[in-house]
Amino acid sequence: MQRLSFVFLFVGILLGGFAASQILHFHPLALASVITSTQEDYVESDALLREHFREQGSFPKKEERGNRSVTATSTGAIKIPVMVYHSVRAHVSGESAIQDQYDITPELLESELVYLKEHGYTTIQFAQVIGYFDHDTPLPEKPVILSFDDGWENQYTHAFPLLKKYGMTGTFFIYTNPIDHQKKHWMTWKQVVALDQAGMEVAGHSRTHPMLTKITTDQGLDKEILGSKQILEQHLGHTITVFAYPFGMRDARVITAVKRAGYLLARTTHAGVWNNEEYRYEFTGQLSTDNIADFERLLKLK
Numbered sequence: 544m545q546r547l548s549f550v551f552l553f554v555g556i557l558l559g560g561f562a563a564s565q566i567l568h569f570h571p572l573a574l575a576s577v578i579t580s581t582q583e584d585y586v587e588s589d590a591l592l593r594e595h596f597r598e599q600g601s602f603p604k605k606e607e608r609g610n611r612s613v614t615a616t617s618t619g620a621i622k623i624p625v626m627v628y629h630s631v632r633a634h635v636s637g638e639s640a641i642q643d644q645y646d647i648t649p650e651l652l653e654s655e656l657v658y659l660k661e662h663g664y665t666t667i668q669f670a671q672v673i674g675y676f677d678h679d680t681p682l683p684e685k686p687v688i689l690s691f692d693d694g695w696e697n698q699y700t701h702a703f704p705l706l707k708k709y710g711m712t713g714t715f716f717i718y719t720n721p722i723d724h725q726k727k728h729w730m731t732w733k734q735v736v737a738l739d740q741a742g743m744e745v746a747g748h749s750r751t752h753p754m755l756t757k758i759t760t761d762q763g764l765d766k767e768i769l770g771s772k773q774i775l776e777q778h779l780g781h782t783i784t785v786f787a788y789p790f791g792m793r794d795a796r797v798i799t800a801v802k803r804a805g806y807l808l809a810r811t812t813h814a815g816v817w818n819n820e821e822y823r824y825e826f827t828g829q830l831s832t833d834n835i836a837d838f839e840r841l842l843k844l845k
């Protein structure tokens with residue numbers, strides 16, 4: 544079971560990287576080295592990845608990652624940059640150029656938080672966006688959302704203290720299966736609860752991080768989408784309202800399952816900063832890289 548979960552983790556990172564590759568123009572397979580902090584882990588995960596793709600098929604096609612179009616002139620358009628982070632950790636030896644771009648160091652994350660502060664941005668949570676859509680609750684003038692995907696322990700160790708230091712908030716999309724299995728690199732439930740109790744937003748990201756568009760039955764989708772919501776709710780003792788599609792992959796069936804589960808908003812990995820009520824189940828999410836110039840560029844997208 545642990546090996547299987549590891550595959551999901553690895554594939555998650557790789558496909559997240561694939562989405563990044565669409566923006567950053569590098570070959571997704573080059574991300575095979577982006578995973579873990581030790582060479583030993585890498586060797587094992589690479590073998591498991593190959594095995595996984597033999598079973599599951601290839602990378603998601605563009606249409607499987609959905610299509611949505613919101614611009615500054617769309618009805619009810621609001622500008623909200625949403626950053627998507629994965630590992631927050633120091634560089635490790637033998638790191639590839641891709642790895643260097645994909646992960647972010649705690650120092651760089653801190654520089655980004657300082658940048659936001661100095662330039663008048665306010666970090667918000669998706670819950671506030673839901674409040675804006677449903678109850679006209681006003682949003683601050685320059686809102687930005689910082690989202691941290693998957694449940695990496697290094698996010699707890701490095702991102703959480705920095706967010707607290709600057710009085711900022713973040714959204715942590717947790718896929719539940721690896722949590723508390725004493726698996727290397729994942730948070731424990733105690734840590735997830737601590738994030739929640741400190742006022743961070745904890746949100747759903749499925750149970751096993753599958754390609755949801757490849758699940759053929761509604762029951763299968765409910766198990767992943769509703770199931771992860773229920774598990775989070777059991778641990779945190781309150782309703783979970785926000786979801787992020789693993790790999791950003793969704794189609795009409797998947798979106799319907801997210802609605803059926805009772806989520807009120809869902810994030811993709813679709814680049815861009817414009818969102819509106821119509822596409823609340825296809826909210827943007829821009830993969831953040833280890834490069835402050837890119838961060839600034841993402842914030843300034845028109």
Ligand SMILES: [Zn+2]
Pocket residue numbers: 555559692693748752789790
């Ligand atoms: Zn993910």
